[in-house]
Ligand SMILES: Cc1cc2nc3c(=O)[nH]c(=O)nc-3n(C[C@H](O)[C@H](O)[C@H](O)COP(=O)(O)OP(=O)(O)OC[C@H]3O[C@@H](n4cnc5c(N)ncnc54)[C@H](O)[C@@H]3O)c2cc1C
């Protein structure tokens with residue numbers, strides 16, 4: 340509903356609520372780090388697939404960084420971060436007790452109701468939102484199978500951050516699990532016909548999962564990435580082409596139906 344804000348944006352779109360969090364812990368898994376933050380108001384509202392916009396502490400960073408919710412535990416949210424550049428590098432260097440501001444939860448959610456069997460497909464740091472999703476699916480009674488692809492041994496250590504019963508791993512260099520991509524795992528899986536596919540990862544992986552799902556007759560969802568400025572719908576910096584036209588990854592997404600994304 341519009342509240343009279345400029346250009347038809349809702350108040351929520353223009354001003355995502357910022358909360359002052361505190362680092363509760365940091366664990367490192369090879370190339371990835373799990374940052375746990377005490378943020379009760381976000382933890383109370385969050386659903387799988389959503390993300391937060393995190394202020395990089397210490398100054399020098401104008402824009403907040405979008406990070407998926409990896410897990411929600413009581414009054415805490417956990418983020419899984421790959422240090423790709425200076426902002427994420429600084430976030431992975433935070434220590435217990437440090438202050439960190441974050442806005443959220445933002446964006447659309449992965450639908451989970453009515454799903455009996457789910458296939459979670461992740462590529463690299465794209466695996467991040469799939470732990471929270473897996474927990475919600477299991478809680479809703481679904482059988483969950485996961486297939487993750489990583490580039491090498493260091494990245495594959497991230498699998499240690501996940502608690503899933505059926506998790507298959509592939510690495511491009513063959514150092515962990517199957518040699519190849521995550522798509523090579525999918526071919527060997529025996530899944531019920533009504534399985535719902537959930538994918539998050541690089542664009543090329545989303546495209547491959549979309550082709551594979553279509554051929555297998557399975558429907559599903561994909562979480563997309565885009566460079567973001569506001570993270571809450573007002574700057575239109577994160578627009579992508581979809582079968583429904585141009586949509587904002589931060590507000591109409593990041594979760595879209597798999598058959599509507601145009602990777
Ligand atoms: C909805 C959403 C959820 C995300 N969830 C996670 C997550 O759970 N964990 C995580 O580690 N990262 C996640 N990302 C990506 C993360 O936001 C970027 O890696 C981070 O902002 C980079 O900031 P930086 O200052 O470290 O690097 P920069 O110096 O800004 O960039 C470093 C490199 O990363 C690339 N990059 C920067 N932002 C993005 C982006 N949004 N998408 C793709 N490439 C990017 C740049 O092109 C450059 O090559 C997510 C992005 C989105 C949009």
Ligand code: FES
Nearest residue numbers: 570572574575589
């Ligand atoms: S990041 Fe500003 S509209 Fe999406």
